[in-house]
Amino acid sequence: MTDNTLLAPETADATVRREDYAPPPFWIDDVALTFDLDPAKTRVLNRMRVRRNPAAPEQPLRLDGEDLNLARVLVNGQGASFKLEDGKLVLSNLPEGQEPFELEIFTTCQPDKNTLLSGLYTSQGTFFTQCEAEGFRRITYFLDRPDVMSVYTVTLRADKAAYPVLLSNGNLIEQGDLEDGRHYAKWHDPFRKPSYLFALVAGKLVARSQKIIARDGKEHLLQIYVRPGDLEKTEHALQSLIAAIAWDETRFGLHLDLERFMIVATSDFNMGAMENKGLNIFNTKFVLASQATATDQDFANVESVVGHEYFHNWTGNRITCRDWFQLSLKEGLTVFRDQEFSMDMAGSDSARAVKRIEDVRLLRTVQFAEDAGPMAHPVRPDSYKEINNFYTVTIYEKGAEVVRMMHTLVGEAGFRKGMDLYFERHDGQAVTCDDFAQAIADANPDSELARLLPQFKRWYSQAGTPRVQATGLYDETAQTWTLRLTQTIPPTPGQADKQPMVIPIKLGLLAPGGQALPLQLQGETEAAALERTLVLTQAEQTFTFVNLAQPPVPSLLRGFSAPVVLDQQLDGTALEVLLEHDSDPFNRWEASQQWAQRILLQTLQADTTDATPVPERFIAALRKVLQDPTLDAAFKNLVLTLPSESYLAEQLECVDPQRIHAIRQNLQAQLAQALQDIWQLIWQEHSDTGAYQPDAFSSGRRALAGKALAMLTLEATRTGDAIWPGKAYQRCKDASNMTDRFNALSALVQARHPLAEQALARFHQMFKGEALVLDKWFQLQATAPDLDGDILPKVRQLMQHPDFTLKNPNRARSLIFGYTNANPAAFHRTDGAGYQFWADQVMALDALNPQVAARLARALDAWRKLAEPYKAHAEAALQRVAAQDKLSKDVREIIEKALA
Incomplete structure (x- = not known):
């Protein structure tokens, strides 16, 4: 008997809690999918081999599904009893015992109506899928959770003229022609994987292909598929893929495990890229790159993201997450791996340092703000309503810093041993963050990580950014210097009381003249080295260094050895010593940032609107940096880049975004004026960059030349000089x-x-x-400095441009996010118009694509810190969105947390 009862879907936004995890009641060992692809009505036949999980209590089989038309359900070839309940297909009266049974489900869906870009959808006449985190349920009914891992065989059938290329995961085992101008391709992935890693692509695509021989002697085919006309922009992506494969073999002993590896690019994609097993689907932004159309940063991003998604083949695919609370298990680890890859590819020590600085800037500007706001959550969250909202910088970037601290505590060789043990123990499994940390510790039983592991794992469970206060006391008689460190973590939503963390602090000490000093702690018989790592584990600890003839200048948290805020009151003399002499490039850069930040914050906190002259000492120190022939151009560019407006706002209790902008712009203008002669010299020395190469050295020269031209154009605009604006315009024409x-x-x-x-x-x-x-063109205008409120009208005007569409995530991000997220002074208007625009766009996007809308909704996370009248206007806009009846759970979760 077949029960086709249809019940209303669940209306409440149920919270999913980590503590409620239970293993699946059934396993799905094998999946055979057959697709008859049609944009208006795609037919999906899903044949599964299912068995009960003996470790779970007996219960009905509840399969996830969304926006599917169900046509047939068979169990072992016979009609089955089922019902549709709360958006799930519920089957009872299934065969008893542990023997597998065959389950067949036939459904249809409408890819051309799918604006969510989740599940199976069409873009410019091509079929694509996006199944992470819970998109597979929009393709067929399934146990759509990461701990259900299956072997997939996929048959694709489609019109050959319209869809000549048919791709899915794994190895191509069969293909041929069918009647009526149709054809088919059959793919088999021999590795068990969760449903979120499923992928298919079908359309008119062309490929750049290359065969490689791996270290084990096996041949592999690499392919990058794009639309016709884009093929010449794929060479850099292909070379990045080859480099990533070689790097993973060398650094971690991990090999490519399929006969082929494919990347496909599409312009309609919610994410940057997706690591589907053997068939990565990418946003075009991270594949297409040519000298004429892509910047140096674009080339670097392509290399990084190609590496990231390839590295997921092992850290994410071969070993995956038990549940979505463990998302950082794969993302934090793989971000760490792609950061290390990019640093190794950069080559020189200074280029590696530049990459590290760029990563830390992102962390401190975006993740620290997240930790301080209503969406603060641990690296391993405890609950969520919509998992898509937890693809955050905390999961990714802070998660990578947690892995980096493990690396610091066990060393390079120890970390490799830990990774080897991790793969030995868990290959082919869905596991947890605890399993990873345990493997690293067990492989290094004598390490600080092993000794402190229970406490170290607080990095996974406690939200918020620790603040470390450092003070030093010199005893001239004893010739000792005592470093006192204290740590505190501010309360975050749902977590009021925090316990001390394990914080590795890499440090060195410098003499007043800049020489590195030997580091000998009290009680030690001899100096250990010129650099060492202290491990802070208590709320307060002291460390006394001996045999110091003069008060040292401390260089703390070298290489940003822990994701913390370091409070140390160094005077201008100490900052000058660090900026000029520190052997650690990160702290050399950090000295410039701390100095600039101090100048800016002193002006911001002063009860005056007058511009504060920049100290001559600061100007002189920056001049030395720019004139230092031993420093990389890229490093000089970073030293001369002021802290961002968003980062400055995080240092304040009450934020006036327009005042921050005005004061930062004033300092920028003073640097442009005071260093004009140096900027001209830099332009002359760096403006001719020769034949284009996207390597770190050449990119650094172009970056510094660009900085010089910007400074010279800024000063010339102030004085009315036409020369430098003319040079800039000429370069726009003929670069x-x-x-x-x-x-x-x-x-x-x-x-x-x-x-x-x-x-x-x-x-x-x-x-x-x-x-x-064109995305760059839109974003540049959206992020221009505001003059008398003219940017918002400009953005509204650009939304009417023929090249603008809200349906394309890249275009929406370039213009709307550019304005709301990257132009604080223009967005935070005293009349509240920017917030009303934000509300309009959140609601418009929510009707099309809730994932993108939820990202936009986060532009007002920090509204409670705003000064009046901004604060009242921001709250009114949030309340207006919250009052909507038809909000997606993606957006509603963000808005409710912001208002909570």
Whole structure:
């Protein structure tokens, strides 16, 4: 008997809690999927071999499903009793015992109506899938959870003329023609995987292919599929993939395990890329790169993201997450791996340092703000309503820092031993963050990590950014220097009381003249080295160093050895010593940032609107950096980049975004004026970058040249001098690469020079057929400095542009997110119009694509810190969104947490 009872879907947004995890009541060992692809009505036949889980209590089989039309359910070839309840297909009266049974489900779906870009959808006539985190349930009914791992065989059938390329996971085992102009391809993935790693692509695509021989002598086919016309922009992605494969073999002994590895690019994608087993689907932004259309940063991002998704083949695919609370198990670890890959690819020590600084800037600007806001959550969250909202910088970037601390505590060789043990124990399993940490510790039983593991794992369970206060006391008589460290963690939503963390602090000590000093702790018989790592484990600890003839200048938290806020009151003399002499490039850069931040915050906290002159000593120190021939151009560029407005806002209790912008702009203008002669010299020495290469050295030279041109154009706009704006406009016209061209255009736009509009129009005319370049064009205008409130009207005007569409995530992010998330002074208007615009766009996007809408909703996470009248207007906009009846659970969770 078949029960086709249809019940209303669940209306409540139920909270999912980590403590409620239970193993699945059934296992699905094998899945055979057959797709008859049609944009309006795709037919999906799903044949599964299912068996009961003896470790789980007996219960009905409840399969997840969304927006599916159910046509047939068979068990062992016979009609089955089922019902649809709360969005699930519930089957009871199943065969008893442990023997597997065959379950067949036939459904249809409408890919061309799927604007969520989750599940199976079409984009410009091509079929794509996105199944992480819970998209597979939009393709067929299934146990859509990461701990159910199956072997997949997939048959794709489609019209051959419309869809000549048919791709899925694994190895191609059969293909051929069918009647009526149709054809088929059969794919088999021999490795068990969860449903979120399933993928298919079908359409008119072309491929760049290359065969490689791995270290074990096996041949593999690498392919990158794109739309016709984009093939010449795929060489860098292919070379990045080859480099990633070689690096993973060398660094971690991990090999490519399929006959082929494929990447497919699409412009309609919610994420950056997706690591589906053997068939990675990428946003075009992280695949397509050419000298004419991509900047140096684009080239670097392609290399990083290609590496990241490939590295997931082992850290995410071969070993996956038991549940979504363990998301950082794969993401934090793989971010660490892609950061290490990019640093190794950069080559020189200074280039590696630049990469590390860039990663820390992102962490401190975005993740620290998340830790301080209503969405603060541990690296391993305890609950969620919508898992898509937890693809956050805390999971990814802070998770990577937790892995990096393990690496610091056990060393490079020890970490490799730990990774080897992790794969030996858990290959083919769905596991937890605890399992990973345990493997690293067990492989290094004598390490600090093993000794402190229970306490160390608080990094997974406690939210918030620890604050470490450092004070030093020199005893001239005893010739000792005592370092006192204290740690505190502010309360976060749901976590009021915090316990001390394990915080590795890498440090060195410098003499007043800049020489590195031997480090000998009290009680030690001899100095250990010029650098060492202290481990802070208590709320307060002291460390006394001996045999110091003079008070030292401390260089603490070298390489940013822990994701903490370090409070130490170094005076200008000490900062100058560190900036000029520290052997640690990160702390050398950090000295410049701390000095600039101190100047800016003193001005912000002063009860005056007058511009504060920049100390001559600071100018002189920066001049030395710019003139130092031993320093990399990229490093100089970072030293001369001021702390961002968002980062400065995080240092304040009450935030006036327009005042922050004005004061930061004033300091920028003073640096442009005071160092004008040096900027001109730098331009002369670096503006001719020769034949284009996206390597770290060449990219650094272009970055510093771009900085010089921006500073010179800014000063010339102030004085009315036409020379440098003219040079910038000329470079917009005739630059040989996108980096130089876009730097010049940005210099004009950021200076708000009259030539900017003409340059923007010319730029659009040159690149109107290049979607990724137009994203830059939209974003540049959305992030321009605001003059009397003119940016919001400009953004509204650009939304009516023929090249703008809200349906494409990249385009929506470039313009709308550019304005709301990356232009604080323009967005935070005293009349509240920016917030009303934000509310309009959150609601409009929510009707199309809740994942993108939820990302936009987070622009007002920190509204409670705003000064009036911003705060009242922001709350009104949040309440307006909250009052909507038809909000997705994605957006509602964000808004409710912001207002809680």
